[in-house]
Amino acid sequence: MSKLAIDGGAPVRGAPLPPNYPGAVVYGKEEADFASKVIYSQSPFRYYGPNLQGAVEALENAMTSDLGAAYALAVTSGTAALIVAMKALGIGYGDKVIVPANTFLATPGAVVCCNAVPVYCDVDDSLNIDPTDLERVYDEDVKAIIVVPILGNPVDMDPIVAFAKSKHIAVIEDMAQSCGVRYKGRYAGTIGDIGTFSFQMNKIVTSGEGGAVVTNDKKLLERAIRYHDQGILRHRDRYGIDSPDETFAFSGQNYRMSEISGAVMLEQWKKLPDIVGTMKRHHDRIAAALRSEIPEIRFRSCPDPEGAIGSNLGIVFATSEAAALFNKALNAENVQSYVLYGGKPVYMNPSLFHMRTAEKDNFPYNYPFKRPVTVTANMCPRAVDLIPRTAYIPISPILTDRDASDIIEAVVKVHRALRVFA
Template structure:
């Protein structure tokens, strides 16, 4: 590579003249197909999956396609990824007096869903994959823990062999939170198929998106029925779709539930996004690998996020590990000046450091459910997950867009090399 110019942060010319795209993936390929599908629903005046004069069946069709693609017999469209987590936890019967293991590095929705189900999260440390560290699971385990939520962060799978072995040892159900990693795999098996019950998100920033939306998937009909009933005010309106002569299945009774139904508009969008999933993922993987290989060649000392399955990573994020938090901060500032969106995950802090989680603040009386008299009290404090607190301030992230061109990928390579050399980061 030829000699590079002065850094933009020092008054040089930036590699790009305008800031690159942010964290959008499926949203970047929305086109007339999604518009026409939604228009069909609107023309039919049937926006609810269960009501309307000419229902188009968009949600149920999407559920069938998602289930077939995952190899999961029971899938349910819901209103959001957070709703998917809540529904999954409720299906498992998680509630007051229970603890649920969650990773220290995740979005607010993961521990938030646990708390909204009247249980409390306990935090497992992370490692340099940015995912849950299987080595730390024993530390947070006790007989009040009733489930574990596994989050595949930024498109990379967790070490499911070791996590599954831990869960089996203690007979814990696993909820896979696949919000950030639709299409990822571990040793050839798709993320979202390892868990007892699994949660997907189709929010605006996700790999495939309806703006808002989610799904639950499981192999257990009983958990599926409980999910359906909880998400639809206790009803199981599609019972005849599953409980048929010869199926061997029987349906239970109505229960009190909530309204977490996916709309037909969201279902319509997801049908078109589903058709684009391979294009989205293959593009990100191709560009991610190109960039990573080129940076390894140009900067032999560069450190990337650790991987447990390189082939299973969908390549939606280029994650670089720096020698110190200060060097990481310098890198972000310099890359931003070169017009590349570069950032720290969740403010470079583990999720439990969010004040409302650290201080156990809820809108309930006595900060319920934290008022439960656990045999082993639940305490949150700075320093309880040292790996997360040490790694996150040193890890910088750059999104890899599904519409990134070869020229744009080359610009990423040029900018990273320019900044690393200009700041003498290697």
């Protein structure tokens, strides 16, 4: 038996695998050339300039065409996209929004920034929101559900959409981690009322920062456009919005994407099929090999394996201690593995747990709800249990077949030495 690297043995790999930045690692001449073209045109603002290149508009057009959505609006970040989506839906003070217990803090944070209050739903074996737990956290003040496909794994959307319809509330799909995921043949992000995307540095495709809102509802689009652009509604003819009536205009913020970001993102977007195809091919090969070598291995469940993008291989351990030991040993073999979010549900972030904001009296948490919102450490027990004992191995779009073989060899080596899957 090979000696583990943590015990002084030779690691499986002499150097680490590619870094976990899927879009950034495929940057090339295309992104540089189009960004340079925008700069040399002296027109980095999307709505006017001496020689507009139309990069942001072209990105939006590509997204609608490829995703099969009616409308897309590019914005400055994934967080901005969430805020714009909720403002399009009219969510604000006195409202609650259901969010999954397993997500990045930007999801509930955006709810708070919209002057609403997040309430937390537990997860199922996919590590995504559990549709069977929605009734527990729902009340008459809930106006929307935000679903978040975690690390390339689809959410089971049918029961969530059915629940939302029965309660007459909206479904927001936060696609920050999972651009390219499908559910029953449809692109996730187009299934609910409105979808949001992030193009931040470690996302599937990236411009460093950036995001987008996608919807099939023209009224939501109009409100989103206004909110992201100081309440202004430009280029009405582009969206088929004919009326010049400003009776229902409202104030907004500035979340406009720049032409430089748009240029980079358009070239990144063109690469999305290759990125996803390569990740999924390696993911499925690695998973199949590990099932063969380690029959007792357990992967996180997936409601639609064909729709997953394979960006991360999620392995569920019997205990958090076993997951931590596996991560330590595998990383020593120069194969990255990690537990998400420090092994804790999102509501354990101090600002969310203590319901603190920068506003007076911790607004909007101070709203006198009939059913007060409380946060306790164990209120989502499956999230508390599953998050710290689920390890993720990132699958890069620039992996080689040799790299994939090294991942298989390293996991098997660690298992044979430690029996962490027993």
